[in-house]
Amino acid sequence: MSDSVDSAAVSADSMGLAAKPESGQSGTVVRSTVMRRLLKNPMGIASLVILVTIAALAILAPLIAPFEENFANISKTLAAPDSVNIMGTDSAGRDTWSRLLFGAQLTLLSALLCAGVAIAIGLPAGLIAGYYAGKFEAVSNWVVSILMSLPGLIVLLTIRAAFGPSVWISMIAFGVLISPSYFRLTRTAVQSVRNELYVDAARVSGLSDLSIIARHIFSVVRAPIIIQTAAIAGVAIAIQSGLEFLGLGDPTKATWGVMLSEGFKNVYLTPTLLLWPALAMALTIGGLVLLGNAIRDALEDGEKIKHRKKRALATAESTTPAPAKARQSRKSVAAVDAGTEHHLVKVTNLGVGYPQADGSIKKVVDDVSFHVDRGEILGIVGESGSGKSQTAFSILGLLPDNARIVGGSIQFDGNYTVAPGDDRVSQERLSKLRGKRISYIPQEPMSNLDPAFTIGYQLVTPMVRVLGVSKAEARQRALKLLTDVGIANPERTFNAYPHEVSGGMAQRVLIAGAISCEPDLVIADEPTTALDVTVQADVLDLLRELQQRLNIGVILVTHNFGVVADLCDRVAVMQNGRLVEEGTVREILRNPKEPYTQTLLRSMLEGKTPMTMLVSKAGSAAQSGSAAQKEPVA
Amino acid sequence: MIKFIAKRLGSGLVVLFVVSVLTFTLLYTSSGSIAQNILGDQATPEQVVLKEQELGLDQPLFVRYFAWLGDALTGNLGASWFTSEPVANSLATRIPVTMTMVFTAMILIAICAALIGVAAAVKRGWVDRVVQIGAIVGDSIPGYVIGVFLVTILAIQLGFFPATSTISPEAGPEAWVYSMTLPVIALLINGVTGGAQQIRSAVIKQLERDYVRTLRSRGIGEREILFKHVLRSAAPAGLTVLSLQLIGMLGGVVIIEQIFALPGMGPLAVAATTQTDLPVVMGVVMYTVVVVIVVNLLVDILNGWLNPKVRVS
Numbered sequence: 001m002s003d004s005v006d007s008a009a010v011s012a013d014s015m016g017l018a019a020k021p022e023s024g025q026s027g028t029v030v031r032s033t034v035m036r037r038l039l040k041n042p043m044g045i046a047s048l049v050i051l052v053t054i055a056a057l058a059i060l061a062p063l064i065a066p067f068e069e070n071f072a073n074i075s076k077t078l079a080a081p082d083s084v085n086i087m088g089t090d091s092a093g094r095d096t097w098s099r100l101l102f103g104a105q106l107t108l109l110s111a112l113l114c115a116g117v118a119i120a121i122g123l124p125a126g127l128i129a130g131y132y133a134g135k136f137e138a139v140s141n142w143v144v145s146i147l148m149s150l151p152g153l154i155v156l157l158t159i160r161a162a163f164g165p166s167v168w169i170s171m172i173a174f175g176v177l178i179s180p181s182y183f184r185l186t187r188t189a190v191q192s193v194r195n196e197l198y199v200d201a202a203r204v205s206g207l208s209d210l211s212i213i214a215r216h217i218f219s220v221v222r223a224p225i226i227i228q229t230a231a232i233a234g235v236a237i238a239i240q241s242g243l244e245f246l247g248l249g250d251p252t253k254a255t256w257g258v259m260l261s262e263g264f265k266n267v268y269l270t271p272t273l274l275l276w277p278a279l280a281m282a283l284t285i286g287g288l289v290l291l292g293n294a295i296r297d298a299l300e301d302g303e304k305i306k307h308r309k310k311r312a313l314a315t316a317e318s319t320t321p322a323p324a325k326a327r328q329s330r331k332s333v334a335a336v337d338a339g340t341e342h343h344l345v346k347v348t349n350l351g352v353g354y355p356q357a358d359g360s361i362k363k364v365v366d367d368v369s370f371h372v373d374r375g376e377i378l379g380i381v382g383e384s385g386s387g388k389s390q391t392a393f394s395i396l397g398l399l400p401d402n403a404r405i406v407g408g409s410i411q412f413d414g415n416y417t418v419a420p421g422d423d424r425v426s427q428e429r430l431s432k433l434r435g436k437r438i439s440y441i442p443q444e445p446m447s448n449l450d451p452a453f454t455i456g457y458q459l460v461t462p463m464v465r466v467l468g469v470s471k472a473e474a475r476q477r478a479l480k481l482l483t484d485v486g487i488a489n490p491e492r493t494f495n496a497y498p499h500e501v502s503g504g505m506a507q508r509v510l511i512a513g514a515i516s517c518e519p520d521l522v523i524a525d526e527p528t529t530a531l532d533v534t535v536q537a538d539v540l541d542l543l544r545e546l547q548q549r550l551n552i553g554v555i556l557v558t559h560n561f562g563v564v565a566d567l568c569d570r571v572a573v574m575q576n577g578r579l580v581e582e583g584t585v586r587e588i589l590r591n592p593k594e595p596y597t598q599t600l601l602r603s604m605l606e607g608k609t610p611m612t613m614l615v616s617k618a619g620s621a622a623q624s625g626s627a628a629q630k631e632p633v634a
Numbered sequence: 635m636i637k638f639i640a641k642r643l644g645s646g647l648v649v650l651f652v653v654s655v656l657t658f659t660l661l662y663t664s665s666g667s668i669a670q671n672i673l674g675d676q677a678t679p680e681q682v683v684l685k686e687q688e689l690g691l692d693q694p695l696f697v698r699y700f701a702w703l704g705d706a707l708t709g710n711l712g713a714s715w716f717t718s719e720p721v722a723n724s725l726a727t728r729i730p731v732t733m734t735m736v737f738t739a740m741i742l743i744a745i746c747a748a749l750i751g752v753a754a755a756v757k758r759g760w761v762d763r764v765v766q767i768g769a770i771v772g773d774s775i776p777g778y779v780i781g782v783f784l785v786t787i788l789a790i791q792l793g794f795f796p797a798t799s800t801i802s803p804e805a806g807p808e809a810w811v812y813s814m815t816l817p818v819i820a821l822l823i824n825g826v827t828g829g830a831q832q833i834r835s836a837v838i839k840q841l842e843r844d845y846v847r848t849l850r851s852r853g854i855g856e857r858e859i860l861f862k863h864v865l866r867s868a869a870p871a872g873l874t875v876l877s878l879q880l881i882g883m884l885g886g887v888v889i890i891e892q893i894f895a896l897p898g899m900g901p902l903a904v905a906a907t908t909q910t911d912l913p914v915v916m917g918v919v920m921y922t923v924v925v926v927i928v929v930n931l932l933v934d935i936l937n938g939w940l941n942p943k944v945r946v947s
Contacts, residue, residue, distance in 0.1 A: 145649075146649050146652060146653065148878070148881075149649065149881060149923070149926045149927070149930060150653070150881075150922075150923070150926070151881050151882060151883075151884040151885035151922055151926070152882065152885050153885025153886065153888055153889070154884060154885050154888070154903070154918065154919060154922045156885075157888070157903055157904070157907045157915065157918070158657060158660065158661065158907075158915055158919055159660075160907050161661060161906070161907045161910055161911075161912065161915045162660050162661050162664040163664055231773075234773065234774070238776040239885075241776070242776060242778055242886075242889050245778060245889060245892075246888070246889060246892055246904050247904075247908070248904065248907060248908065260779070260782065264782050264785075264786075264893070267785070267786050267790060268790065271786055271790075271791075274782060274783070274786060278779050278782070278783070281775075281776065281779060282774050282775050282779070285773070285774045285775070285776070286770070286771075286773075286774030286775075289770050289773045289774050290770065293770065396851055398847050398850055398851060431853070431855075434850065434851055434852070434853045435851065435852045435853020435854070436853055438851075439851060439852070440847075440848065440851035440852075442844060442847070442848050444844060447843065447844040447845060448844045448845050448847075448848040449845055449848075450845045450849070450863050450867070451845075451867070451941070451942070452863070452866050452867055452940060452941060452942060453863070461852075461854065462852035462853055462854060465853060465854060465855070465858075466852075466853040497942045499942070510848070513848075513852060517852075517853065
């Protein structure tokens with residue numbers, strides 16, 4: 001019972017974010033589509049039908065109830081259902097059906113009162129705390145932490161002792177007690193939009209704080225508040241009936257809790273008396289829970305559809321299902337295969353897609369072929385959404401669970417990791433290769449280290465697992481690796497937790513981790529994007545040096561031609577999931593054939609000082625880069 | 635770490651103080667003529683004045699509060715106005731019954747919710763669907779309604795369990811387990827369904843984190859990733875859920891004890907509330923807040939141990 005009070009409060013924060021894309025002036029439009037989706041969902045319809053029916057019965061109670069709520073026919077107690085008392089009578093001879101109807105009235109009103117009080121306190125406090133922060137927020141957080149550590153029922157017992165039996169007073173008190181769930185919901189939502197550009201814009205254009213809150217911020221919290229209200233109304237009904245069940249309510253009122261208690265007292269004689277109030281409670285609370293879930297689903301679906309539309313625009317060309325082509329490419333694989341064992345990696349006509357709700361498969365990588373040899377750096381360039389990371393992850397076998405290989409093959413060192421005809425990456429084959437022979441340098445250094453373990457632990461464990469060395473030896477190796485990647489005080493970094501080192505340092509640690517088991521292939525996904533420019537140059541130098549010393553193959557995924565010019569031997573350009581051009585760096589930079597490559601190259605170099613630090617260190621390749629800028633077609 | 639614990643302990647004591655002031659004020663300023671209430675309608679005005687003096691009700695509120703506080707600090711919570719039994723004594727005989735039940739239920743919730751939640755997050759498919767539906771059903775039926783039906787069906791209709799769980803110390807552990815089964819089940823069902831769903835979301839959230847992919851790329855096995863890394867990071871969310879459930883359960887157990895006629899805190903609290911036996915009500919509130927503060931402190935310490943970032947700040 002009251003434990004669900006608090007779980008309702010827990011989920012509040014997660015819902016704050018769900019509402020984010022629902023913001024702005026488009027609010028009403030979105031709401032109407034949410035409403036339509038809600039009505040399409042059987043769960044939504046069912047819950048609305050249940051709740052509307054109960055509400056109608058409650059409102060009409062004085063008209064349709066055959067008896068007054070306290071009318072007692074003493075000669076007819078604990079009677080079985082008949083034509084006069086359709087649900088029978090209780091131990092005082094009162095009509096069960098009539099009392100159920102009046103009970104519904106009281107129950108719904110008290111739930112509304114409780115939610116109303118909670119909103120009246122939590123919403124404005126949350127708006128102010130989220131929008132202005134500062135002292136008010138600190139104080140309210142403290143009050144919230146006190147309110148949340150008080151068990152609802154115990155507080156209500158105290159209120160009952162102080163003020164006597166009144167449903168309304170106890171529901172007002174419970175509203176106050178549960179207001180933190182609205183407070184936290186609102187505060188989180190407001191904080192997430194407070195610094196959004198459109199709110200800044202509104203502020204600059206001279207709107208008062210009040211109208212900003214009303215126009216922009218209130219629209220963000222509206223939907224989560226409706227969901228939260230459904231949950232809280234359910235909890236209020238449960239706790240109010242619990243209080244009545246204990247006999248602490250107003251004895252002159254018919255309530256479901258009193259009826260449950262009355263049924264329980266007569267359980268040996270007429271157990272059916274229990275059934276009706278329990279059923280009424282379960283239906284009402286269940287209806288509210290379902291309604292909340294259905295609204296959340298409707299909002300989340302909206303988000304998914306928007307997301308999909310955006311994706312669809314980006315990869316519009318590759319959506320056409322091409323089974324014929326896929327089959328054809330599978331055939332050609334066998335033929336190409338024979339003379340290509342010497343390539344470290346060979347990707348042939350690779351297609352990657354995601355199954356959609358309507359049964360079709362959306363391709364994000366389409367017919368991509370390239371190869372990488374030992375000691376060679378291949379750059380894969382493209383804008384975001386071009387499928388370059390998806391390609392890299394399919395070589396690693398780390399695609400999301402719902403991804404499918406829709407065509408082509410991947411071979412690593414003469415063996416298939418994705419054979420022609422496979423629809424998924426073989427985890428069995430790849431789990432033997434990952435870490436040991438293929439490794440990965442991620443884009444964002446901080447989020448790619450587990451915050452709960454020391455850097456040393458995260459370096460040592462893979463070596464122990466993959467190479468089978470002892471912990472002591474792995475430790476020695478890890479310290480050496482940290483020195484190799486240019487960390488001045490390896491001991492200290494070894495013992496540090498990820499949050500204690502800088503981003504550049506963390507990226508060095510990740511590079512050290514990637515080469516720790518002496519792989520043959522390193523896949524680096526935008527390894528410098530998240531770093532400062534000066535650190536970027538160092539990290540690139542480090543990569544090149546390690547790659548030359550260890551003679552490993554590298555696939556460098558990037559959107560930055562500067563990095564390509566600096567580091568790569570060959571480059572593949574991707575657009576909308578397809579490979580548009582591939583060649584040596586010199587060729588591509590000097591003489592890009594495809595218009596897309598030309599555009600990309602121009603946009604990369606336009607408006608920048610010709611000699612960034614990255615390019616200035618890059619020797620001949622850089623010169624060709626700057627040459628490309630001056631005379632795109634040499 | 636010691637500094638961290640001391641800080642949390644300090645803030646816990648502040649909460650305890652604030653709650654005691656608020657409760658005391660609320661109880662002693664709003665409940666009408668307490669002496670009249672105790673003595674009944676036939677009492678003469680002289681008797682009422684005498685009773686008020688006896689109870690110290692003629693003193694100003696803050697004097698009474700500090701008198702209460704001074705006594706409370708030495709472990710004396712006053713005596714019941716109706717039975718004259720010291721509040722500390724009645725709490726001491728009743729707390730063990732309630733706490734064994736609450737902590738048995740909490741441990742079972744933690745185990746079941748974690749197992750089911752993790753299974754749902756990792757396996758998805760039908761397990762996940764069952765957990766989702768279970769959460770809706772669990773949210774829809776209050777624990778005490780479940781309790782009432784457990785008694786009606788399993789105890790009264792089928793006779794599998796005793797309907798009331800009054801246990802005498804001589805009865806032996808077997809009878810004790812037998813009589814506690816139904817109340818504990820009634821207490822834990824909502825917790826398991828709700829907890830499993832929240833733990834499921836926490837685990838899924840962690841499985842989608844970048845570092846999990848990087849661990850996979852380093853050749854660490856799925857099982858080690860799940861048990862050593864993901865569960866550790868998901869644990870703080872799970873602990874928060876459990877501690878909130880425990881807070882709720884301290885209220886919920888009052889009704890469950892009433893249903894099963896258990897000699898725990900519940901009947902004491904309900905009787906004191908109906909009679910306006912303020913020292914007892916005050917004692918019940920204080921005990922509850924102390925339990926909550928201790929549990930929250932334990933959760934904070936566990937979180938600090940699980941998450942090095944918390945420990946440092």
